[in-house]
Amino acid sequence: MTTTAQTSDRLRTAIPGPQSAALQRRRERAVASxxxxxxxxxxxxxxxxxxxxADGNELxxxxxxxxxxxxxxxxPAVADAVAGQASLFTHACFMVTPYEGYVRVCExxxxxTPGEHEKRSALFNSGSEAVENAVKIARHATGRQAVVVFDHAYHGRTNLTMALTAKNMPYKxxxxxxxxxxxxxxxxxxxxxxAGMTGEQxxxxxxxxxxxxxxxxxIAAVLIEPIQGEGGFVVPAPGFLRAVxxxxxxxxxLLIADEIQTGFCRTGAWFACEHEDVVPDLVTTAKGMAGGLPLAAVTGHADxxxxxHAGGLGGTYGGNPIACAAALATIETMRTRDLAAAAGRIERAALQRLRALAEGDNGIGEVRGRGAMLAVEFAGADGEPDAERATRxxxxxxxxxxxxLTCGTYGNVVRLLPPLVIGEQLLDEGLSxxxxxxxx
Known part of the structure; x- marks a missing residue:
């Protein structure tokens, strides 16, 4: 088997193998295209x-x-916590009968989250839900309606979050x-x-x-990703976030920090806002929060x-007890294994190699990122995006x-989001x- 990249000894078949191809045929008959x-x-x-x-290939x-x-x-701790909670009860709906797991996650x-002020949280299922509820909260608390977002932003796929998202295709x-x-x-x-534009400018x-x-x-709120995700892993210039x-x-x-992709140690800190000592009024979280189970949150100033009003926030499944158990175990794993520091090690290893590669490649416009949130943007000498090369x-x-994965408004960015627990040898192999x- 040959490919345009070196082929790992971990592969037993071409991708996809026969078992994966069989599932693909079933998928085409059952799953929406x-x-x-x-x-x-x-x-x-x-x-x-x-x-x-399914074919035994190690990816x-x-x-x-x-x-x-x-x-x-x-x-391991997450798997044990999920099994343990599932053996007790799988659902209660916090709005009907409360349970400790929900409260512990909010604690x-x-x-x-950034800041020493008194805080409250509400739990939901997805990042889109968290963002939508943060906007609801901001509008209610301020009595204002307008929400400001940024070019290249991605905030979700619900109706309101599609409006907040910048990119038309495929999201809107x-x-x-x-x-x-x-x-x-x-x-x-x-x-x-x-050239030369500062963050403050x-x-x-x-x-x-x-x-x-x-x-x-x-304006009720300004909503911003401290480092943009789907928009291209755009790291703003120093001073930009602080000035906003x-x-x-x-x-x-109100400043709403969308930390759904950047949060929970991903950028080398628990939250990306910490890199500029910014304390948002509201923070939205999801993704890395619960080890793969659906859980999201809005956290902010108590007032x-x-x-x-009571009943204005909530949802049937928000803060599901199994997801809460998973989140508590995930947070504990991040603490005990110091995964914020692990993200920093990934950054140092990857950026050194990728920037060295970029020095001899005029088709790489920029290598950027923080922690284990890294990207290569492909562009010509005139900055013209090269989506075709990113795809290849x-x-x-x-x-x-x-x-x-690829990302970016122009589809010309290859992004890396390795697990923070990845070993040095495996990371080295993937980067090679x-x-x-x-x-x-």
Whole structure:
């Protein structure tokens, strides 16, 4: 078997193998075609940085289910906690009868999220739900309606979060009309901003538009990913986030940090806002929070969260007891294994190699990221996005048994989200395949 990237000895068949191909045929008859898969390999079991498919192929996982299985897949403590809770009760609905797991998760969120102020949390099922509820809370607490978001942003697939999301295809195309009172301003994107633009200058560009086009007195919240995810792993210039936060504070606007992809040690800190000492009014979390189980949260200032009337927040499954047990075990695993530090080690190992590769490749526009949230943007000398090359590189990695993802407004970014527990040897092997795919 040959591919355009070096082929791992971990592969027993081509990708997809016969068992995965058989499942694909069943899938085509049963699953809506609007739900795609990046890699047609049927997962059967996991490990610390590996997924094993139905044909016995060991796939090096540099995606973590889109930043979800950060602590392992499964982490032993998470598997034990899930089994233990499932043997007691699987559901109660916290709005009907409360239980300790929900309260303990909220206590942990109060301790871990940025700031020493008194906090409250509400639990939900998905990142989209968390963002939508954060907007609800902000509007209710401020009495204002407008919400400001940024170019390249991604916040979800519900009706309101589609309005908040920047990219049309595939997230918004022909799904409108969308929710009103959403306004978009420029993000700090150092690779594509004018040369020499500082974070403070980029923030002034954005906040000037907020003031002139919307009016500060009309804005309930500014919603921002501290590092953008689907939009291309865009790391804003230093000072940008701080300046936006200061403008919000000066104008009575709530700052909502969407930490759904960046949170829970992914960037080398528990939350990405910590890199600039920014304390948001509200934080949304999900993904890496519960070791693969569906759980999300909004955490914020007690007075803001408690402004909503009883019954205004909730949901049948939000804060499911099994998901809460998984979250508590995930958080404990992150603490005991110091996975924030592990993300820093991944950053140092990967960026050194990828930046060295970029020095000799005029088709790599930028290598960037923090912690275990890293990206390679492909672009020509004039900055023109090269989505076709990003697609080819990802395809070559997949054929060689390494799971990577693409992203970006222009589809020209290959992103890496390895589990924070990945071993050095396995990471090295995965990076070698990626390097070979890029040079080939």
């Amino acid at each position: 609007g739900v795609p898969s990046v890699l047609p390999a049927a997962a059967e079991r996991g490990g610390d940085g590996l997924l094993v498919d 090096i996982d540099l995606a973590s289910g889109i930043a979800v299985t950060s602590a392992g897949n499964p982490a 942990q969120l109060a301790e871990l 195309h022909r799904f409108g009309p969308f929710a009103p009172e959403v306004y978009r301003v420029p993000m700090s994107y150092p690779f594509r901003d004018p 980029a923030a002034a560009r954005a906040t000037t538009q907020m003031a002139k086009h919307v009016g500060a007195d009309n 936060a200061d403008w919000c504070s000066d104008n009575g606007v 803001v969260m408690d402004a909503v 590189v990802a395809k070559a990695c997949h054929e060689a048994g390494v799971i990577v 395949v990626l390097e070979h795919a890029i040079t080939a």
